[in-house]
Amino acid sequence: MKLPRTFYDRNDVAQIAREIVGKRLVSLLNEQEVAGIITEVEAYAGKNDKACHANNGKRTKRTEVMYGAPGHTYVYLCYGMHHMLNIVTNRTDRADAILIRSMKPTKGIDHILRRRNKEYLDPLLTCGPGKLGQAIGLDHRQHNGLDLCGDQLWIEEGDQFDKNDTIATIRVGIDYAEEDALKPWRFYLKDSTWISKK
C-alpha cells in the first residue's frame, strides 16, 4: 500500500524522516521495476535550515517544487552528474524535504546492476544518494515534481524492525551550514551494511 498524502503533509520533517527509514521505495521509472528498503535519509527543514536549498526563503527554478504540495519529488543535479532524490513534506509553501540517501535493493536487481555497470550485489550499488538515483533510473529534468501518490514512484510499508535501531546523527557534506551543521537530522538503520558512511 502506497503511503497516503497525509503521511507527507505534516510539519515535523525530522520525525517523518525517521519514519521513512525501513519503508520500501518502489520505482517504475523507465518501465523497469526496482524496489528497496530505505536505510538512510536526511531531513532538510525548509526556510530556517542553513543546509537546505530553500534556506531563508530562497526561490529559484530549481527549488520551486519544494514550495509545492507535499508528497512530490524534488530531484536536482549535484556536482553536475548525480541525480538526488528528495521527498517534499509539510504543507504547501513550507519547503521541507527529505533526502533519500541509501537503500537495500529487494527487486529488479538485474536492472540496478545494468544501470550501475556492476556485476555483483553489494553496498556499492545503492549506498549514497548519487548511486541510489542512478539505480532507480532517476533524471532531474524528467522526474522533478513527480507525485508519490501516482503510479511511477512511491513509498510503501516495509519490513518490521525495532524503532530503537534507527540512529540519529549529523548530516553529510553540509559543513558550510554553521550551527545547523550540528543538527542530528540524518537517520539510518543501525547495523545495516547499506549505509553511505559510518
Next chain:
DNA sequence: AATTAGATGTTCT
C-alpha cells in the same frame, strides 16, 4: 590505507 583528481550543470559572487 589514505589522499587526490577528474567528471560536470546549476546557482551564486
Next chain:
DNA sequence: GAACATCTAATTA
C-alpha cells in the same frame, strides 16, 4: 570563477 546535500579511478605512502 567558485562552490556545491558526490562518486570513481588513479596515485601516493
